[in-house]
Amino acid sequence: MPREAEPSLNEKQFVIQALQENLRLDGRELDQYRPLELTFGDQYGVADVTLGNTRILAKATAEVTVPYADRPLDGIFTIATELSPMTSPAFEVNRPTETEVLLSRLLEKTVRRSGALDTESLCLVAGQKCWSVRVDVHALSHDGNLTDAACLAVVAALRHFRKPDTSMEGGRLTVYTPAEREPVPLSWLHSPFCVTWSFFGDEGELAVLDATWLEEQVRVGSCTISLNKHGEICQIAKLGGTPVDAVALLQCTNVALTKVKEFSDLVDQKLAEDLKRRDKGGFMAELRAENDR
Amino acid sequence: MTATTAPEAALGVLPRSDGSAKYSHAGYTVTASVNGPIEAQRRDEHAYEAHVDVVVRPAAGVGGTRERHLESLLQSSLSQLILVKNFPRSLIQIVLQVEDSPENDYVNTKLVQASLNLAIMPALVQTAVLALLSAGVPMRATATATAIAIARQDGAQRIIVDPSPREIETGRSVHVLAFTSHGGLLLAESEGDFTVREWDEVYETARAICCRSAPAKDGMAMLLDDEATGGPDMRHFLRSTMESKVVADLHWK
Amino acid sequence: MATAERSVVLPGETIDPSLIPSDPKKALRLGPGLRHIPPTDIVPTVAGQLVTNPVKNSMWIEYNSNRYIPSQNDIVLAQVLRSATDFYLCSLSPHTAPATLPHLAFESATKKTRPILSPGQLVYARVALANRHMDPELECVSASTGKADGLGPITGPGCAFDVSLGFARRLLMARSREDGGVGVLEMLGGEEGGGLAFETAVGRNGKVWVGSESARTVVLVGRALQETDRRGLGIEGQRRLVKKLVKEMR
Numbered sequence: 001m002p003r004e005a006e007p008s009l010n011e012k013q014f015v016i017q018a019l020q021e022n023l024r025l026d027g028r029e030l031d032q033y034r035p036l037e038l039t040f041g042d043q044y045g046v047a048d049v050t051l052g053n054t055r056i057l058a059k060a061t062a063e064v065t066v067p068y069a070d071r072p073l074d075g076i077f078t079i080a081t082e083l084s085p086m087t088s089p090a091f092e093v094n095r096p097t098e099t100e101v102l103l104s105r106l107l108e109k110t111v112r113r114s115g116a117l118d119t120e121s122l123c124l125v126a127g128q129k130c131w132s133v134r135v136d137v138h139a140l141s142h143d144g145n146l147t148d149a150a151c152l153a154v155v156a157a158l159r160h161f162r163k164p165d166t167s168m169e170g171g172r173l174t175v176y177t178p179a180e181r182e183p184v185p186l187s188w189l190h191s192p193f194c195v196t197w198s199f200f201g202d203e204g205e206l207a208v209l210d211a212t213w214l215e216e217q218v219r220v221g222s223c224t225i226s227l228n229k230h231g232e233i234c235q236i237a238k239l240g241g242t243p244v245d246a247v248a249l250l251q252c253t254n255v256a257l258t259k260v261k262e263f264s265d266l267v268d269q270k271l272a273e274d275l276k277r278r279d280k281g282g283f284m285a286e287l288r289a290e291n292d293r
Numbered sequence: 294m295t296a297t298t299a300p301e302a303a304l305g306v307l308p309r310s311d312g313s314a315k316y317s318h319a320g321y322t323v324t325a326s327v328n329g330p331i332e333a334q335r336r337d338e339h340a341y342e343a344h345v346d347v348v349v350r351p352a353a354g355v356g357g358t359r360e361r362h363l364e365s366l367l368q369s370s371l372s373q374l375i376l377v378k379n380f381p382r383s384l385i386q387i388v389l390q391v392e393d394s395p396e397n398d399y400v401n402t403k404l405v406q407a408s409l410n411l412a413i414m415p416a417l418v419q420t421a422v423l424a425l426l427s428a429g430v431p432m433r434a435t436a437t438a439t440a441i442a443i444a445r446q447d448g449a450q451r452i453i454v455d456p457s458p459r460e461i462e463t464g465r466s467v468h469v470l471a472f473t474s475h476g477g478l479l480l481a482e483s484e485g486d487f488t489v490r491e492w493d494e495v496y497e498t499a500r501a502i503c504c505r506s507a508p509a510k511d512g513m514a515m516l517l518d519d520e521a522t523g524g525p526d527m528r529h530f531l532r533s534t535m536e537s538k539v540v541a542d543l544h545w546k
Numbered sequence: 547m548a549t550a551e552r553s554v555v556l557p558g559e560t561i562d563p564s565l566i567p568s569d570p571k572k573a574l575r576l577g578p579g580l581r582h583i584p585p586t587d588i589v590p591t592v593a594g595q596l597v598t599n600p601v602k603n604s605m606w607i608e609y610n611s612n613r614y615i616p617s618q619n620d621i622v623l624a625q626v627l628r629s630a631t632d633f634y635l636c637s638l639s640p641h642t643a644p645a646t647l648p649h650l651a652f653e654s655a656t657k658k659t660r661p662i663l664s665p666g667q668l669v670y671a672r673v674a675l676a677n678r679h680m681d682p683e684l685e686c687v688s689a690s691t692g693k694a695d696g697l698g699p700i701t702g703p704g705c706a707f708d709v710s711l712g713f714a715r716r717l718l719m720a721r722s723r724e725d726g727g728v729g730v731l732e733m734l735g736g737e738e739g740g741g742l743a744f745e746t747a748v749g750r751n752g753k754v755w756v757g758s759e760s761a762r763t764v765v766l767v768g769r770a771l772q773e774t775d776r777r778g779l780g781i782e783g784q785r786r787l788v789k790k791l792v793k794e795m796r
Contacts, residue, residue, distance in 0.1 A: 006666065008667070009664065010700060010706060011705055025707075027765060046352075057324075061353040085328070085348060086307070086324075086326040086350075089640075141309045312612070330613065330615070331613075383643070426557070428612070429613070431591035432591055474557075535593045539593060542712060543594075545778075545780070
């Protein structure tokens with residue numbers, strides 16, 4: 001079983017010592033994120049998020065299936081998170097590690113359970129046919145804070161995604177191919193984002209945002225807050241670690257809101273840019289299609 | 294979709310792995326990471342050579358039989374290229390992540406596809422070779438690969454280089470060939486109905502694409518360039534990509 | 547122009563025989579990235595630039611990579627994993643087989659006076675033995691003189707930073723500014739950096755330890771090194787970087 005390499009004693013001690021002097025190894029402020037980049041693929045529903053040296057690719061897909069028997073009116077929505085040896089040689093295919101399980105649960109709680117995607121709108125024929133929307137999260141490079149980057153990638157991919165258009169005529173369901181009808185966006189209700197705080201020091205008194213992998217290996221605890229830009233909190237996860245002062249945690253939540261607003265603006269802006277880029281071809285193509293008829 | 298675009302590549306795209314490459318051509322985009330030589334697990338350990346581990350991950354869905362098949366093809370080809378004897382008891386791990394594959398606009402894709410997807414093979418081979426070069430893993434030679442389909446159109450057979458999914462669907466056979474930089478045939482996989490004569494023709498076309506040597510640009514190569522089936526010059530592409538990497542790495546020299 | 551005479555080679559390519567140095571007296575020495583296929587073929591195994599030295603009758607391939615492959619007499623920065631019966635197991639790079647460092651391979655070490663190293667401790671050591679079929683062996687003492695020559699456990703405040711192997715090699719060159727094109731350390735300690743006080747230990751395995759009483763200095767030096775490496779800065783670029791960082795970190 002390959003194991004993740006531990007940082008050396010010298011590094012561990014230094015990271016803590018530097019943080020106590022408000023210093024981080026990459027020169028950031030304690031509450032500053034690394035440069036965040038978001039790009040979309042040529043296909044619908046592909047989002048590539050780079051956060052410093054961390055890189056996540058999310059891809060959304062949809063297919064028609066049979067709904068679950070106990071939820072005949074709901075579509076199916078799954079988020080698949082699998083960390084491959086590409087993320088780090090310490091991960092193996094088909095052998096989930098703790099990191100992977102925690103990451104997929106957090107995404108599940110943040111995006112799926114918070115009702116970001118209207119699953120009822122995915123239903124086509126009650127109890128018989130529905131859309132199954134699936135997001136695959138690929139962690140290409142892991143330098144800490146996979147959660148925040150992955151959540152942003154999932155939300156961006158789903159908002160960018162278009163599923164094939166359908167119609168019902170006399171009880172017959174038709175699914176149109178992209179060549180026949182322009183695909184349609186998902187019914188999206190709100191965009192939740194994760195903000196992860198890492199705590200350092202004997203009593204967790206030092207709170208740091210967007211920890212790198214080295215910092216993550218040294219921290220004494222972490223807390224992930226998921227919320228949308230309206231300040232509606234979807235979940236707060238503090239899984240073990242050193243106890244943290246309640247008032248400090250409230251302060252963390254407030255800062256998280258400002259970060260989420262930034263993320264929200266970034267996704268909106270990038271989506272608008274992408275739409276503009278696509279529309280050039282799309283509009284012309286439509287004109288041509290008109291002429292053909 | 295535009296299938297006849299020039300190949301594009303970027304090296305060292307993943308800062309945390311030993312070597313990495315992103316390659317896009319003919320609608321396929323693949324990112325690869327290479328780590329190694331690292332410590333092999335007991336079960337993968339060979340006493341005299343390095344174990345080459347290839348993982349192919351689809352863009353959507355979980356990897357299945359199809360990916361395992363591609364992995365086994367790649368594994369045997371790449372083990373021929375890498376100087377595995379240099380690193381006994383170790384592991385060279387190559388992970389190929391498919392990011393994008395061309396879509397057939399006339400069919401709604403199913404997530405789970407059991408059928409073999411040969412057309413992605415050249416992109417996988419090319420990305421893996423680039424990532425290995427970027428990692429500085431000692432190799433015997435480099436390799437180039439291409440996909441070719443044979444379609445029958447109006448009674449006449451036609452050879453299509455880098456076929457689109459639509460062309461594969463309507464065509465009669467698909468072939469994937471890879472050649473080493475010494476001109477040896479490294480990999481040949483075919484699917485569909487074809488005659489020996491057709492295969493010979495495919496072989497010649499693929500060889501022209503993969504093994505065109507850069508200095509012989511005038512005579513023979515020019516003739517091939519003019520042909521409709523010409524396709525991109527893969528070897529030249531590989532070389533120029535690596536040259537720019539080396540120049541950037543050794544800027545201080 | 548330097549680029550014109552650059553001879554970039556790819557694995558398996560034929561090397562122009564005129565480039566191979568042919569000193570009739572000395573044996574031809576092959577460096578990294580080349581292999582000899584008897585009887586006469588010399589073939590590159592990596593992508594890089596072919597470099598020849600007619601004086602020493604040697605040739606090698608200059609390239610950059612990230613994964614360290616141990617080679618005898620390299621100076622490395624190793625990390626102790628744990629102690630075994632009479633040696634320490636050390637890691638030279640993540641996920642590779644551990645190297646051994648005998649308990650007695652330190653300056654004037656005896657069974658009673660040997661240094662006790664705890665897991666995670668960094669050690670500056672020399673590769674005493676590197677063989678593809680065996681795990682590498684390290685030493686912190688020169689076998690001929692019995693002196694440490696600066697090798698040994700690294701103590702004191704400081705931090706290790708990862709750099710590429712090519713950059714580590716350039717830092718270790720005797721005249722790193724002239725031959726390797728790195729002047730960033732000199733600048734930090736000199737005029738541009740305002741005379742920062744720090745010490746470094748560069749390992750061929752792509753690790754640089756920076757030590758200083760001031761954490762600010764360590765961070766500054768570490769960032770300067772990593773950015774110079776990552777962005778491939780020339781001397782002038784390094785000067786600008788150092789000035790920028792010094793201003794920023796004030």
